[in-house]
Amino acid sequence: MNSTALKWFGRSWMLVVYAFLFLPIFTLVAYSFNDSQLVTVWSHTSLRWYKALMQDSDLIAAVMLSLQIAFLSALVSVFFGLFSAFALNRYRRFTGRGLLSSLASTPLVMPDVIVGLSLLLMLVSVQQALGYPERGLFTILLGHALLGTAYATVVVRSRLTEMDSKLEEAAMDLGCRPWQVFSLVTLPLIMPALLSAFLLTFTLSFDDVVLSSFLSGPGYSTMPMVIFSRARLGLNPSINALATVTIVVVSIVVIATTLYSLRQERQRKRDMALAQRE
Amino acid sequence: MENTSTSALANEPLLRIEGVSKIYDGHIKAVDQITLNVASGEIFALLGGSGCGKSTLLRMLAGFETPSQGRIYLGGTDITDLAAYQRPINMMFQSYALFPHLSVSDNIAFGLRRDGMAKEAIAERVEAMLKLVQLSQYTKRKPHQLSGGQQQRVALARSIAKQPKLLLLDEPLGALDKKLRVSTQIELVNIIKEVGVTCVLVTHDQEEAMTMATRMAVMSAGSFLQVGSPKDIYQQPNSRQVADFIGSVNIFDGLVKQSPANSAQAQCIDVECADALLRVPSNQACHVDMAVGVAIRPEKMLLSHKKPSAKINHVGGVITEMTYFGAHTNYHVKLASGKVLQVQVQSHVDEDNADLSWGDQVYASWGDNAMVLLTQ
Amino acid sequence: MASLMQTLKNSIPSWLTGRRLVIGLPYAWFLILAFLPVLIVLKISLSEMQSTAVSGMVSWQGAWPSIKLDVSSYLFLASDELYLATYLSSISYAFYTTVICLGLGYPFAYFMARAPKQWQALLVMLIMLPFWTSFLLRIYAWKTLLVNNGLINNALLAIGWIDSPIEILNTPFSLLIGMVYSYLPFMILPLYANLSKLDARYLEAAADLGCHPFKTFWLITVPLSKAGIVAGCMLVFIPAVGEYVIPELLGGPNTLMIGRVLWDEFFSNNDWPMAGAVTIVMLLLIMLPLAIYNKLQSEGRA
Numbered sequence: 020m021n022s023t024a025l026k027w028f029g030r031s032w033m034l035v036v037y038a039f040l041f042l043p044i045f046t047l048v049a050y051s052f053n054d055s056q057l058v059t060v061w062s063h064t065s066l067r068w069y070k071a072l073m074q075d076s077d078l079i080a081a082v083m084l085s086l087q088i089a090f091l092s093a094l095v096s097v098f099f100g101l102f103s104a105f106a107l108n109r110y111r112r113f114t115g116r117g118l119l120s121s122l123a124s125t126p127l128v129m130p131d132v133i134v135g136l137s138l139l140l141m142l143v144s145v146q147q148a149l150g151y152p153e154r155g156l157f158t159i160l161l162g163h164a165l166l167g168t169a170y171a172t173v174v175v176r177s178r179l180t181e182m183d184s185k186l187e188e189a190a191m192d193l194g195c196r197p198w199q200v201f202s203l204v205t206l207p208l209i210m211p212a213l214l215s216a217f218l219l220t221f222t223l224s225f226d227d228v229v230l231s232s233f234l235s236g237p238g239y240s241t242m243p244m245v246i247f248s249r250a251r252l253g254l255n256p257s258i259n260a261l262a263t264v265t266i267v268v269v270s271i272v273v274i275a276t277t278l279y280s281l282r283q284e285r286q287r288k289r290d291m292a293l294a295q296r297e
Numbered sequence: 298m299e300n301t302s303t304s305a306l307a308n309e310p311l312l313r314i315e316g317v318s319k320i321y322d323g324h325i326k327a328v329d330q331i332t333l334n335v336a337s338g339e340i341f342a343l344l345g346g347s348g349c350g351k352s353t354l355l356r357m358l359a360g361f362e363t364p365s366q367g368r369i370y371l372g373g374t375d376i377t378d379l380a381a382y383q384r385p386i387n388m389m390f391q392s393y394a395l396f397p398h399l400s401v402s403d404n405i406a407f408g409l410r411r412d413g414m415a416k417e418a419i420a421e422r423v424e425a426m427l428k429l430v431q432l433s434q435y436t437k438r439k440p441h442q443l444s445g446g447q448q449q450r451v452a453l454a455r456s457i458a459k460q461p462k463l464l465l466l467d468e469p470l471g472a473l474d475k476k477l478r479v480s481t482q483i484e485l486v487n488i489i490k491e492v493g494v495t496c497v498l499v500t501h502d503q504e505e506a507m508t509m510a511t512r513m514a515v516m517s518a519g520s521f522l523q524v525g526s527p528k529d530i531y532q533q534p535n536s537r538q539v540a541d542f543i544g545s546v547n548i549f550d551g552l553v554k555q556s557p558a559n560s561a562q563a564q565c566i567d568v569e570c571a572d573a574l575l576r577v578p579s580n581q582a583c584h585v586d587m588a589v590g591v592a593i594r595p596e597k598m599l600l601s602h603k604k605p606s607a608k609i610n611h612v613g614g615v616i617t618e619m620t621y622f623g624a625h626t627n628y629h630v631k632l633a634s635g636k637v638l639q640v641q642v643q644s645h646v647d648e649d650n651a652d653l654s655w656g657d658q659v660y661a662s663w664g665d666n667a668m669v670l671l672t673q
Numbered sequence: 674m675a676s677l678m679q680t681l682k683n684s685i686p687s688w689l690t691g692r693r694l695v696i697g698l699p700y701a702w703f704l705i706l707a708f709l710p711v712l713i714v715l716k717i718s719l720s721e722m723q724s725t726a727v728s729g730m731v732s733w734q735g736a737w738p739s740i741k742l743d744v745s746s747y748l749f750l751a752s753d754e755l756y757l758a759t760y761l762s763s764i765s766y767a768f769y770t771t772v773i774c775l776g777l778g779y780p781f782a783y784f785m786a787r788a789p790k791q792w793q794a795l796l797v798m799l800i801m802l803p804f805w806t807s808f809l810l811r812i813y814a815w816k817t818l819l820v821n822n823g824l825i826n827n828a829l830l831a832i833g834w835i836d837s838p839i840e841i842l843n844t845p846f847s848l849l850i851g852m853v854y855s856y857l858p859f860m861i862l863p864l865y866a867n868l869s870k871l872d873a874r875y876l877e878a879a880a881d882l883g884c885h886p887f888k889t890f891w892l893i894t895v896p897l898s899k900a901g902i903v904a905g906c907m908l909v910f911i912p913a914v915g916e917y918v919i920p921e922l923l924g925g926p927n928t929l930m931i932g933r934v935l936w937d938e939f940f941s942n943n944d945w946p947m948a949g950a951v952t953i954v955m956l957l958l959i960m961l962p963l964a965i966y967n968k969l970q971s972e973g974r975a
Contacts, residue, residue, distance in 0.1 A: 025886075029784035033796075036781045039854065040803050043814030046824060050817060060822070065686065113696055122703040128908060128963060132916020132932045136939060137710035144713055165706040166701070185394035188361055191381040192388045193459065196412030196955030197691055203407075207398045226807050229917055233939075243809045250813045252822070252923055261812040269805045277798045282691055290442040 027162060044266060051259035068260040075257055078245055082261075085242040092163035097213055097245040098221035099164070100171025107172070108179040127171040127280050135233030142234070154236030161231035167220030174219060178212035211280075218272070309373045310494050312358075313462055317367030318519075319353050327353040329519035329613035330367070335463075337514075340489060340496040342510035342527075344503055344542075350519035351499045355465055358497060359388045371462060381533070382411075388465040392472045393452035394441040399450050402436040407664045408459045420469050426454040429488060444472050446481060453485065457492055464489070466498035470505055482508050503543050507531065515539050540592040545596075547638050548671070549591045550577060553583045566670060571634035572612045578669040590671040595641040597667035600628060602652075611662035614638060616655055628653065630661060711956065716745055718949030746950035756951070760958065762929040763779070765921075766845075767913035774860040774909050775902065782864035782901075783894070786871070797865065804858050810896040812851055812922050818921070819847050845926025851923040852913055860905040867901025868894070907966040911959045931955055 072078065105115065126134055142158055145151070152158055176231035182205070190204040191197075220255050228243035235244065241259075247256045311334040314420045319328040330348040335341045343351040356362040358369065367375045376384055387408065395404050402423050427433045430450035434652065449472070456464060469485060470478045486509050489496055500506050506513050507527040514524040515538075523535045524544075534540035537548060551570035566583055567646055568575045568591055575591050583589065586595030605611045618629035623644070630638040640661055643651075653659060721743040750756050765937040785796050803811060818824045819842040826838040841847050871894065879889040895902075917932035924930065931951065 029787070032780050033784055035797060036777060036857070037719070040800070040857065043811045043818060043854070044803060044806060046818055047810060047814045080716065087962050099699055099702050102695055103703070106699055110692065110696060114823070115700070119696075119700055119703065120706050123699070125707060125963070128911040128954070128959075128966070130912050130917075130932060130959075132915050132917050132935050132950040133956060134710075136935060136948060136952055137714045138457075140717055140832070140945070141710040141713045161706065167701075168702065171697075183392075185390050185392070186396060188359075188381070189388070189390055189394040189396070190407070190411060191361075192386075193408030193455070194382045196382055199411070222805055226809065228809055242833075243807065246807075246813065247918070247922075248807055250809070250816065254817060259666055259817075262771065262807065262814070266806050272800065273802055275577060277794065281794055284788060287441060290439075294442050294444045294447070 036142050045064040047259050047262040048155065048266060050256065051263040053256070053259075068256045071113070071257040072264075077240075078242070078257070078261065081240050081242040081245040084156070088156050088160055088163060088241060089221045091160055092167050092224040093217045093221040095160070095164040095225075096167025096171045097175075098214050098217055099168040100175050100220075101209075101213065103168065104175035104179055110175050121170045121211045123169055126166050126174070131227070131229035132233075134166065134288055135162060135230045138165070138230070139233045154234065155239045158234040158236070159239065162234045163220075163224040163227060166225055166227070166230065170223060171216040174216040175209060175212050178209045182208055214273065215276075218276070222269070309370075311339075311372055312375075313339040313452075314354075314358075315368045315370070315478040317354070317357060317364045317369060318366040319350070319357060326366075326519050329356070331519075331521060332367075332526070333514065333521070335495060335497060337495050338493065340486065340498065340509055340511045342506035342513035343497065343499045343516055344500055344501070344506040344513055345516035346542075349360060349583050351516050352467065353519075354501045354516075355388075355467055355497065356651065358463070359386060359465055360384050385459075386463045386465060386469060387455040387626040388454040388457055389452045389469055391467040393440075393448050395448060395451055395455070397440055397554070399439075401432060401438050401440070401443070402437065404440070404451055405455045405458050407455065412459065412643070422458060426458050429491070430454045439659060446477050449481065453488065455496060457488075460492075461494065464494045464496045466496060467499060468500055470502070473499075478505070485509065507543075515542060517542075533669055534592060534671070537590055537592070537671050540669065540671060545595055545639055547593050547595060549573070549593070551591065552588060553584060553585055553587045553589055568670070571664070572614075572632045572636065574609045575668060576609050577668045577670045578665050581670055581672055583664040583670075583672065591669055592669045593663055593667050595627070595639040596625075596643075598638075598640045598661045598663050600640050600642055600653060600661055601631070602657065602659055604660050606663045610665070610668075612638065613658065613660045613661050616653060616657045616659055618657060619653070628659075630659060693885045694921070708759055714949045714952050715840070717945055719743055720946050720949075721745070727756060730732075746946040747954075748953060749947070750950050756934070759929040759931050759934050759955070763914050764958070766848065766852065766928075767910050767916075769849060770856060770913045771860075771906050773853045775855050775906060778860035778864055778905065779902070782861050782868050785861070785865050786868035793869070797862075798859055799863075800858050808855060808919065810898065810924040812855065812919055815847070815851055815854065816842065816922055819850070831841045840941050842923065843927075845928055848920055848924035848928050851919040852916065855919060856909040859908040863904040863908060864898065867898045871897055886932075903966070907962055911962060914959055915955060957959065 051068055052064045052065050052066070053061050055062040103119065106113075107120055107123070110116070138161065139158075142152065142154070142161070146153070186204055186208070187200050190200045195203060226243060227241075228247045231241045231244050232247070235241065245259070246258055249258060277291075312333075314331055314333040315330045317325060317328060317463050320326050331342075331354060343354060344350045357364050360376075360379060360383070363376060368375055370376065373384065376386075396407065399407065405423045406419050409422060414422075424433070427436060427524075432447060432450055432454070435447065437442065440451065443451065448467070453469075462523070465641055470481055470548060471480055482505060498509065500504075510527055512524070512526055513530060515522045515530060518540060524528055524537045525533075530539060531543055534546075540546045540548065548573070549568070549570040551568040553569040554569045554574070562581045564578070566578050566579050566581070566589075568577055568589055570591070576590055604613065612630075612632055613629040614632040616628055617631045618627075620627045625641050625643050628638055628640045628642065632638060638661060650653065719742045754771075759873065785800075812911075821838040821840065821842070825841065826835075829835045830838065875893050875897070876889055879893050880886070884892065894938060913934045915935075916930060917936055920928050920930040920933055921936075934957070935948055935951045938944050938951060
């Protein structure tokens with residue numbers, strides 16, 4: 020195979036995989052505008068399912084709950100993720116560092132059912148002993164934040180590793196107390212990582228169904244829980260409409276942030292080249 | 298040291314390092330029993346290869362590392378246990394460590410703001426600093442919008458803005474390319490002298506140390522090999538290691554034959570080597586049959602086709618290698634013993650050398666003062 | 674001097690508590706939420722179910738605590754062939770998923786890493802984009818695609834490859850499609866991260882020394898990307914073993930996956946000790962690859 024053939028083989032391979040990845044998404048969007056009750060038969064274009072979605076108070080309540088939990092969970096995750104990334108990255112030697120490191124990375128790969136079940140059993144034991152916490156928003160939040168903290172730790176940690184530790188020493192040398200070093204130098208420099216950790220953990224929480232199912236109590240159904248229970252029963256076109264809305268929102272956010280950071284990077288390179296020429 | 302009398306205080310050096318060691322993991326001695334005084338106004342260079350402990354010593358002065366043993370005094374005050382942010386010492390970092398999210402003027406003002414200085418005073422000082430390093434038109438720029446040389450000057454301005462008692466420079470020119478380095482060296486020294494700040498700098502580049510420092514220490518394995526002015530260290534190295542480290546050198550190994558007492562002027566020591574008998578002016582204590590080395594710098598040798606008339610202080614050999622550098626030419630001369638001698642000949646000095654070429658039988662000779670006796 | 678010492682005294686404890694806080698806070702967080710639960714599951718799996726509550730493991734006989742370990746859940750687990758079959762089938766589904774993901778993902782990541790530099794950020798974003806959209810909704814979409822009168826069957830009918838709709842949904846095949854679909858980005862991203870760091874000069878050096886491109890690929894590229902391959906496989910295999918949502922939505926009632934058994938033991942049968950025992954055995958099953966993964970991770974960092 021010569022190099023041109025290889026190039027075309029590569030391109031078609033990538034195209035096929037991308038098609039595989041995006042096919043379901045396009046299907047969701049397309050069928051959300053289908054008037055037919057049967058999700059598999061195309062009749063004609065309409066916004067019927069969007070209207071149905073707006074009147075679906077159960078689903079809307081679930082979306083609101085999910086947004087609420089996702090926001091709180093992202094906040095808590097970034098907070099603890101920042102601490103654990105800092106501990107693992109800045110303190111090279113302390114007893115039990117290895118344990119913390121593996122505890123922080125375990126939820127990344129552990130199947131959701133294990134995390135969910137074990138957390139639930141613990142919370143039930145605590146509740147039997149203390150009478151608290153009642154299962155609901157708080158317990159779901161704990162589960163999501165545990166998962167989120169693990170992801171946030173990875174994101175923040177890689178940024179901290181990239182960061183030149185001499186910058187922190189320079190700050191200290193110029194008279195900063197440790198907390199000033201953190202607030203004046205470290206924090207501004209890792210802010211982009213904190214933002215992307217926030218987005219990531221928000222999405223994780225907004226998307227989760229297994230942990231929520233284990234940890235929620237009566238009256239607390241998140242959006243994925245509602246979708247899941249409906250999807251188990253069969254196909255439901257208003258889910259397509261909901262999917263389209265979330266896809267549009269998410270795509271705008273993701274594409275905008277990617278383009279923004281690409282632009283920043285390009286501007287930065289141009290500046291650097293310009294400075295060298297002077 | 299609390300009972301220091303006032304008269305002693307007057308003689309107190311600005312920086313006093315007393316028996317400082319840094320031991321890692323209980324047995325790795327990064328810095329081993331260093332004692333050093335640096336007087337006010339000096340530019341002192343710590344020179345050594347990587348891992349010699351020079352950076353660790355500097356970091357202990359800055360307050361990023363705590364000595365395992367020993368004390369450090371600044372202006373008579375024990376600063377050993379002070380944190381970095383409490384010391385009136387500032388550092389210019391290797392590759393500068395300029396804050397990427399702050400502008401040039403905010404970088405320079407950073408340390409001043411920590412001192413709670415008045416806003417107007419800060420602005421004034423920043424402006425003065427920018428003027429000093431000739432960057433007044435770049436105040437608003439971010440570090441990545443500056444060239445390497447400009448970044449270096451911002452770093453310098455930032456580190457002297459607080460008017461520290463002691464300025465530390467960590468490989469100050471290491472991040473610049475070679476061409477820029479030479480001009481920057483002079484510029485840097487001029488600014489430091491203008492400000493009048495005492496300086497300790499760390500470098501692995503002997504040229505940098507020699508051109509910038511008023512005094513220097515050659516470090517190896519956590520200890521000082523030799524401390525002195527650049528000229529002393531170059532002319533009178535006290536050991537093979539120092540002679541080898543600073544510039545290139547030819548070392549003849551030999552045995553002390555006898556010390557002809559009462560020679561004409563100074564005391565001389567005869568050293569018998571494989572290729573020649575050397576009479577070295579030295580007043581070091583030597584005994585007969587002691588193994589010593591005699592160091593001679595390549596540029597202090599003369600090459601000639603003619604055999605010198607004297608019986609001592611010259612060797613004969615064959616030119617095996619010849620490299621033309623423009624201003625000078627380097628020759629490799631293979632001696633009878635197999636030893637290869639390096640000789641550097643200035644191009645304009647000796648027109649006779651024009652006809653020296655590969656395979657020629659030549660003689661290298663030198664003046665009495667070119668030789669340094671090395672007993673260790 | 675006195676004021677200096679005072680500042681010193683004020684500053685050193687703040688350092689120490691700062692450090693203790695920074696380490697202690699995440700430590701407590703993970704110990705309570707990730708470590709303690711596993712211990713509790715272990716305890717419950719060794720308890721006995723009494724009507725609706727789990728019996729206490731420690732009872733007091735006079736002054737002496739008596740610890741009763743009930744291993745009946747484990748004995749039942751070991752004796753019942755259904756559990757064994759389920760574990761084996763979970764592992765084989767996870768294995769096939771991993772192999773297919775590697776087969777699809779490796780060439781993809783390879784070509785992505787060799788695409789023009791200015792395109793790579795966009796290509797990565799396109800891989801991440803589905804990941805940002807709800808996983809559940811995407812699996813749901815596959816259900817729409819794979820049903821008897823769905824898009825795929827209709828397309829196959831239209832081009833005449835089949836005469837009547839074939840049964841795809843609720844078969845092992847549809848389960849595998851869903852699994853591969855969901856986990857493919859987790860294979861591609863570590864592989865890409867690894868391959869994009871591969872120095873092109875190695876390949877040039879190999880070519881210069883007379884190595885044919887295909888041989889170069891096997892002798893240079895693949896061995897150098899071993900860390901990426903291992904990371905990708907772990908990130909796919911481990912969570913795939915315990916997958917619940919995909920088999921539930923796409924696998925139909927007959928695909929055996931341990932995640933579903935666990936769910937049913939807990940939610941339908943209310944048998945907590947049994948659910949605990951299933952969890953503990955599953956944990957042990959994935960602990961080994963996880964340990965290898967963690968070891969490789971820490972080696973990679975060092």
